[in-house]
Every structure is written in C-alpha cells, then in structure tokens.
C-alpha cells in the first residue's frame with residue numbers, strides 16, 4: 001500500500017477513534033444495559049490486559065497504571081493479569097469488548113497473533129492503545145497508539161557502553177540472556193545490540209538464549225553458559241535486570257566476580273540493579289521506563305476530548321555507568 005494511502009487510512013482511523021470515543025462518551029451518559037460499561041456517566045472505562053508479574057519492571061508498570069487511573073475519578077479501570085499467556089490476554093480482550101469498555105490498553109506479551117481479536121475490538125468501535133511492547137499487524141489501524149520505549153536504541157546503547165567500558169580493541173566474548181521469545185522488547189534489544197557490535201570483530205556473542213525476563217530462568221541459563229564456557233566469558237548482556245540479577249548469583253556461585261571477571265550490562269533500571277552496580281557486581285544500566293500510567297491517562301483523556309494522539313508516545317530514559325552514577329541516582333529511583 002502506498003505511503004499516501006496508508007497515511008489517509010491512519011488519519012481516517014484516528015478521526016474515527018476520536019469521533020466514536022467522543023460518541024461513546026455521550027452514549028455513556030445515556031442508559032446503561034447490564035454488564036455494559038457505557039452509560040457510566042462521564043467515566044472513561046479502560047480495560048487493561050497486563051502480561052503478568054514476571055519482573056520488577058512489570059510490577060512497577062502495573063502499579064503506575066493502577067495508581068494513576070485507579071485514583072482518578074474520570075476513570076474506571078478493569079484489570080486482567082494474563083500470567084504471561086497470550087491466550088489469557090485474548091480472553092481478557094474479548095471480555096472487555098463484551099463489557100463495551102471505552103478503551104483497551106494492551107501490553108502484548110508477543111508481537112504476533114493479534115489480528116483476529118483486534119479486528120473484533122475495531123468492529124466494536126473500541127480503540128486500542130499498546131503499552132510497552134509492540135505488535136506486528138498488516139492493518140495499522142488495529143491500534144491507535146503505542147506508549148513505550150525504543151528497544152533498538154536500548155540495545156545499541158548497551159553495546160556502545162560495553163565497548164566504552166572494555167575498549168574497542170579488547171577481545172570480548174559475550175553471552176546474551178534474551179527476554180521472552182517473540183516479545184518485541186527481546187527482538188529489538190537483540191537486534192540493536194547486534195547491529196552496534198557488527199562493525200567490531202573483537203566483540204562476539206558466543207551464546208544467546210532466552211531467560212524469559214525472569215530471575216530464576218536468568219540464573220539457570222547463566223549457570224549453563226558458565227558450565228559450557230565459564231572461563232571464556234568476558235561479559236553478559238541481559239535484556240532485563242531480573243535476568244541480570246539471576247546471572248550475578250550464578251556467576252558468584254561459579255566462583256567468579258560479577259562486575260569484574262564478567263562485566264554485567266542490563267536493561268530496565270530497577271532499584272536492585274542500581275544496588276548491584278554500587279556493590280561492584282554490575283556495570284551498565286540501560287533505563288527502560290515502566291511508569292506509563294500518566295501517559296496512558298493523558299492519551300485516554302485526549303481521545304475523549306476529541307484530540308489526536310501520537311502514534312508512538314515515547315518514554316524518556318537514561319543510561320547509568322559505574323558506581324558513582326548509580327549512587328547519585330539511587331535515592332531518586334521510583335521503582
């Protein structure tokens with residue numbers, strides 16, 4: 001499809017979303033039928049399908065959304081935890097559609113498999129905002145906006161900071177702890193990192209495997225890496241802090257010093273990884289902001305007010321390298 005046609009399609013979809021949501025809102029002042037969320041006065045009823053509670057980051061995101069929307073009288077928040085299963089998310093979306101919510105917020109566990117249920121939401125005139133992970137769909141009008149980070153940049157920054165730390169002429173063997181298989185955060189962090197080291201033959205990823213974004217799996221996979229390549233590993237790149245913290249435990253139990261014998265680069269920025277850097281057990285933190293509640297609330301209010309919202313609402317993030325930077329930042333960390 002030509003760019004122009006695609007552009008008109010997106011504009012039409014956004015205008016339809018605005019009109020229908022505004023219309024929805026006016027409907028909501030009408031009578032409400034059983035189970036319907038319409039007619040909830042002026043409230044914006046948001047159905048939020050959350051992936052699960054697999055990491056400190058995920059819990060912080062859930063808390064941010066519950067604290068923001070749950071304490072704002074303009075909203076009624078319906079929350080569902082999918083225990084990291086896509087089928088549970090699809091069930092939750094169908095339930096939100098049946099309840100005729102005004103807006104669906106979806107943190108999609110993986111990138112594929114969403115067309116059918118998002119078409120059902122579109123046919124029910126319910127706009128969808130993606131949170132913290134992206135999806136692959138041919139029809140871009142199946143969702144209105146994505147609120148989240150640039151994972152490719154996060155991966156590139158992880159590699160850049162590792163090269164800065166160890167030197168471009170050093171020979172560095174890296175093991176990679178990937179996030180959940182099929183998740184955009186994992187795919188893009190892997191792609192960004194690989195792209196950045198491509199130009200330097202000294203930097204090699206000798207093993208790469210999923211730890212599913214959890215501390216337990218991260219430890220298990222790092223134990224296996226150490227068993228097969230222990231004395232040949234110079235650094236570990238973890239797609240999130242929970243896996244990095246599991247890997248730190250595995251490195252210590254193996255008898256090496258994390259942060260010294262094996263450098264640790266991690267993404268997210270939860271408090272525990274700052275404490276690990278301060279303790280000299282990790283080296284580089286690539287922040288990924290989970291506090292998306294305010295941005296989701298603003299986007300929902302803008303849609304209701306008939307305003308256009310950005311297709312990609314990016315989050316602000318930093319990079320922290322070394323003890324001094326971690327010590328300076330720790331007291332202001334909110335998660």
Ligand code: GZL
Pocket residue numbers: 054055056057058132133148149185213239240241242267268288
């Ligand atoms: C990133 C998010 C990732 C975090 C992990 O936006 O999808 O999922 O980096 C979480 O901690 O499990």
